[in-house]
Amino acid sequence: MxxxxxxTEPAREGGPVRVPEAxxxxxxxxLTKRFxxxxxxxxxxxxxxxxxxxxxxxxxxxxxxxxxxxxxxxIQPTAGSHELLGRPVPEHALPLVGSLVEGPAFHPYLSGxxxxxxxxxxxxxxxxxxxxxxxxxxxxxxxxLPAAGKRYRAYSLGxxxxxxxxxxxxxxxxxxxxxxxxxxxDPQGTREVRHLIASLSDxxxxxxxxxHLLSEVEQICTHVGVMNAGTLVTQGTVAEVRVGxxxxxxxxTPDPAGAARVLTELGLTEVQQQDAAALGTVxxxxxxxxxxxxxxxxxxxxxxxxxRPSLEDLFVALTGEGFDVNG
Amino acid sequence: xxxxxxxxxxxxxxxLRRPRPVSSRFLRSELRLIFGRRRxxxxxxxxxxxxxxxAVAVKVSAPRPGDGPDFFASITGNGLFVPLAAxxxxxxxxxxxxIAVIAGDSIxxxxxxxxxxxxxxxPVNRTRLLAVKYAAITIFAVAATMLITVVGLVIGVAxxxxxxxxxxxxxxxxxxxxxxxxxxxxxxLAVQLAALGAIGLFLSSLTEQPIAAMxxxxxxxxxxxxxxxxxxxxxxxxxxxxxxxxAFGDLLRSPVAWDxxxxxxxxxxxxxxxxxxxxxxxxxxxxxxx
Numbered sequence: 001m002x003x004x005x006x007x008t009e010p011a012r013e014g015g016p017v018r019v020p021e022a023x024x025x026x027x028x029x030x031l032t033k034r035f036x037x038x039x040x041x042x043x044x045x046x047x048x049x050x051x052x053x054x055x056x057x058x059x060x061x062x063x064x065x066x067x068x069x070x071x072x073x074x075i076q077p078t079a080g081s082h083e084l085l086g087r088p089v090p091e092h093a094l095p096l097v098g099s100l101v102e103g104p105a106f107h108p109y110l111s112g113x114x115x116x117x118x119x120x121x122x123x124x125x126x127x128x129x130x131x132x133x134x135x136x137x138x139x140x141x142x143x144x145l146p147a148a149g150k151r152y153r154a155y156s157l158g159x160x161x162x163x164x165x166x167x168x169x170x171x172x173x174x175x176x177x178x179x180x181x182x183x184x185x186d187p188q189g190t191r192e193v194r195h196l197i198a199s200l201s202d203x204x205x206x207x208x209x210x211x212h213l214l215s216e217v218e219q220i221c222t223h224v225g226v227m228n229a230g231t232l233v234t235q236g237t238v239a240e241v242r243v244g245x246x247x248x249x250x251x252x253t254p255d256p257a258g259a260a261r262v263l264t265e266l267g268l269t270e271v272q273q274q275d276a277a278a279l280g281t282v283x284x285x286x287x288x289x290x291x292x293x294x295x296x297x298x299x300x301x302x303x304x305x306x307x308r309p310s311l312e313d314l315f316v317a318l319t320g321e322g323f324d325v326n327g
Numbered sequence: 328x329x330x331x332x333x334x335x336x337x338x339x340x341x342x343l344r345r346p347r348p349v350s351s352r353f354l355r356s357e358l359r360l361i362f363g364r365r366r367x368x369x370x371x372x373x374x375x376x377x378x379x380x381x382a383v384a385v386k387v388s389a390p391r392p393g394d395g396p397d398f399f400a401s402i403t404g405n406g407l408f409v410p411l412a413a414x415x416x417x418x419x420x421x422x423x424x425x426i427a428v429i430a431g432d433s434i435x436x437x438x439x440x441x442x443x444x445x446x447x448x449x450p451v452n453r454t455r456l457l458a459v460k461y462a463a464i465t466i467f468a469v470a471a472t473m474l475i476t477v478v479g480l481v482i483g484v485a486x487x488x489x490x491x492x493x494x495x496x497x498x499x500x501x502x503x504x505x506x507x508x509x510x511x512x513x514x515x516l517a518v519q520l521a522a523l524g525a526i527g528l529f530l531s532s533l534t535e536q537p538i539a540a541m542x543x544x545x546x547x548x549x550x551x552x553x554x555x556x557x558x559x560x561x562x563x564x565x566x567x568x569x570x571x572x573x574a575f576g577d578l579l580r581s582p583v584a585w586d587x588x589x590x591x592x593x594x595x596x597x598x599x600x601x602x603x604x605x606x607x608x609x610x611x612x613x614x615x616x617x
Contacts, residue, residue, distance in 0.1 A: 072448045075614035094450035101448065105441025109364065121356035122449045124346035167445065 023050040023086070025175045025206035026071060030080035033066050040066040043080060044232040046225060048208050050085075053201050055217040056210040058227030059319050064210045065102050067227070068179050072099055085174055095125045098168020099177040103184075104160040108153035112144055112163050115152055120170050138169040143192065157184040165193065176200055178209045182216050194220050214315045224311070228319040242308045247282040249290055252303035262297045266290060282306065353451070357463040361429060362470075370425050374471055377421065378413035378479030382406075386486045398576075401495075406487040407505045410479025411579070414516055417475060418572050423548040426520050429467045430527020431541030433460040434610065438535040438617040453611050457528070461603055464524035469517040476513040480506075498581040508583075512575035515588060519572050522595035523548065525602035526568075532610040535617050565590070568598050 026048035033041040041063040048054045058064050069075045071082060073091055084093035106115040116135045120126050126134070139145045142162040147155065155163065161184045168176055178197070182190045197207050197220055211217045225235035234241050249268060253259045259278035263271050266289065268280030287306055294301050309317070361367055385402045398412035414422075434457075437443035446456065492505030500508075526547060531540040551569040554560055564570045571591030577584040 069444075069614075069616070072444075073450070074444055074447060075616065076612060091450065094448065097448075099445075099448045101444050103441070105445060107360065107440060107442060110360075118356050118360070119445060119449055121352040122446055122451045124350060128352060 024048060024083070025050045025052070025085055026054075026082070026208060028067075028071075028080060028082040031067065031070060031077050031082055032079040033063075033070060033075065034078040039230050041070070041077075042230040044227075044230075046082075046232060047235065048206060048225075049223065050206050051201070051204060052223045053197060053207045053209065053221050055214075055221035055224040056208055056227070057214055057217070057224055057315060057319075058210075058212065060212050062227040062319065063230040064212075064227050065179055068099075068101060068177055068208075068210060071177060072097070072101065074101070093175070095123070095171070096174040097177060098171070098173040098175070099179075100164050100168060100181055101177075101179050103180070104164035106152045106160070106163060109151060111149050111151055112139065112155065112159075112166075113148040115163065116167060116170060119167055123171065126171055134170050138166040139163075141169055141196065142166045158186060158189050161185055162189070165196065173200075173205055175206045176208070178207065180210055180212070182211065182213070190216060214312055218311050226315065226318050233318045234314075238311065242311060242314065246309065247287075248307040249280050249282050249287065250303075250305045250307055251278045251290070251294060251299075251301060252276060252305075253278065253294075253300055254302070255299050258297065258299045259294060259301075262294050262299060263290070266293055276302075353455075354459050354462055357459055358466060361463055361467055367429070370428060371471065371474055374417060374421055374425060375474050375478045377417055378409050378475055379482050381412050381416065382409045382479070382482040382486050385409075401493065402483070403487060405492045405505065406483025406485070406489055407480070407492050407502070407509050409483030409487070410476040410509055411512060411576075413475050413479045414472065414512065414575070415573065418516060418519075419552070422471060422475075422516070422520055423523055424545055425471050426464070426468055426524050427527055427541045427544035427548070430464050430524045431531050431539075431544060432537045433464060433528055434531040434606075435534050435540045436531075436537040438615070439537055441617055443617055444615055447615060454607060457532075457603070457607055457610060461525065461528055461606075464528060465517075465521040468520035468524055469514075472513045472517045472520065476509060480509070494579050494581050495576065496580040500581065508578045511578050515575045515578070515591065516572070518592055518595050519568070522568055522598040522602075525599040525606070529602045529606040529609065532606045532613070565594075568594060570594075 024047050026046055028044055028046040030043045030045065031041060032039065032043050044063075044067065046067070056064055056067075066075070070077050071084065071090065073094065081088075082090055084090040085096060087093040106112075107118070110118065113135055116138060117131060120131050120135060121128075136145060136148065139148050142165050144159060144162050144166060147159060152160070152163070161181070165178070165181055168178075176197075181197070182193050185193060194216075197209060201207050201220075209217055209221070221238060223235070223237050224241050226233050226241075249263065251259045251263070254276060256273040256276065256278045260271050260273045260280075263278055263280040266280075267283065267285045268290075269283055271278065271280040291301060291304050294304075381399075382402070385399065398408045398415055401408040402412060434443070437446060447453065489502050491499050491501050492508075493499055523544065527540065527544040530543045530547075531537070534540055548569060551567045555564050555567050555570050571587055571594060574587040574591045577588050
């Protein structure tokens with residue numbers, strides 16, 4: 001079977017994807033996991049739109065992997081429910097879901113090819129007649145074909161990671177759940193994985209990709225969700241999430257004091273003056289009113305910009321910085 | 328080009344090949360894994376070596392009637408007794424050990440490597456996984472006992488003559504009849520070992536350490552042998568799986584003493600059923616965090 005999936009959306013390039021709200025590839029309702037003394041995931045309502053590349057972010061130990069394990073049916077939620085590809089019984093959707101969970105794991109004394117063949121043999125939906133071709137195509141896609149006959153134990157960390165990415169590519173998928181796919185890869189490999197995710201997304205598949213490194217997924221994501229200490233602190237399109245952060249208006253002017261006064265009058269908060277600029281937090285004030293008000297007050301305006309926090313800044317603001325491990 | 332689309336609530340996702348209700352692909356893959364692994368091949372080689380050692384040892388030494396197990400004394404009379412002697416020797420430790428290695432590996436081995444999570448997300452239904460794993464253990468039990476028997480038969484008939492067989496009860500039967508009884512004894516032991524394998528499967532579903540499951544099964548086997556040998560615990564004996572391991576000797580009587588054999592098979596089947604269900608109860612809802 002070829003990868004001839006119907007593509008309803010030109011999913012990438014140019015901002016958020018317009019998808020009807022009902023079409024969620026992943027939807028969780030109050031999903032909760034409590035291990036003996038600790039809540040690993042605390043009532044999250046994750047919504048991953050069909051066709052999106054969803055960056056599932058959060059520091060180590062924030063509950064990303066536990067959530068992914070629950071989505072895949074590996075662990076039972078303590079409370080809450082979830083749907084995959086619109087199916088209330090998520091197990092029914094699993095044949096269309098490819099996954100990479102917490103790093104590669106294969107039989108060390110089997111070759112890469114034999115390891116994939118074993119996974120394929122376990123799949124009741126796969127066609128044994130095309131197995132060989134599909135295995136080699138998947139290996140080729142991650143650049144492992146030259147090492148296909150080598151034992152897994154002889155693989156480098158990067159090769160192992162590639163093999164783990166090849167496994168979900170054995171069959172056509174509607175949803176890919178990739179947990180830290182760039183772990184252990186060099187910058188070159190990381191770029192390749194990004195390209196791969198983009199090309200998977202182009203075939204119409206939804207990709208949920210988790211990472212603790214924002215920079216690795218920032219460029220390819222249409223949506224993001226940020227986990228911190230078991231809670232989903234924000235989710236939405238990249239633009240939405242950034243809007244959610246505080247916007248600062250910056251007025252470049254030779255009269256910072258006058259500009260600052262106008263900004264304060266308009267209702268902007270945390271107004272600051274600098275050498276040749278005035279800044280204020282926009283809040284609920286309509287941005288388009290700022291410049292006319294300045295002009296009206298005869299303040300010379302040399303430049304006006306709305307500064308949105310970078311995703312990185314937001315990420316740090318939401319999850320904290322440093323080496324604290326939650327849990 | 329086929330499209331992969333999801334119906335609102337159907338059973339099988341349209342666009343994917345409809346799965347065959349029964350397929351031996353996964354089981355064959357499992358068997359390749361077991362019989363392709365060097366450690367297991369080495370283990371089987373050791374099992375096969377025992378009948379050779381016995382046959383050669385008996386051949387080069389003068390027969391001392393009354394020594395050792397019954398079958399040893401009879402070997403010089405008929406090569407058919409070589410596999411029986413080998414099975415008698417190996418059932419005490421080697422065969423249970425071999426089953427323990429395979430059964431211990433079954434779930435815990437996959438959990439230890441982390442491959443369990445990838446099998447389950449393929450997806451492989453957990454009940455199906457346990458069924459395939461147990462089928463593979465059973466096939467290994469048959470293969471291990473058959474290997475000993477076949478090697479024993481070949482070396483036995485080569486070093487001693489075949490021909491008609493003098494049974495333990497003194498009667499004589501033809502070579503064909505004798506062969507049939509030897510094969511029957513082999514199958515009986517395979518059934519016993521498969522029951523032991525069910526205990527191993529259960530232990531393997533409890534842990535992520537294959538060695539722990541393996542050691543656990545060996546210890547359980549030895550404990551059963553010990554309990555069975557304490558006269559004061561005679562009432563317990565019939566309930567122990569190991570109690571009727573050596574009952575295959577009853578096949579070598581005329582007429583065959585079916586009673587103990589029948590009890591042995593029923594006991595083994597009960598053990599297999601109970602421990603397979605215990606594995607299922609344990610594994611079906613278990614959180615896989617490996």
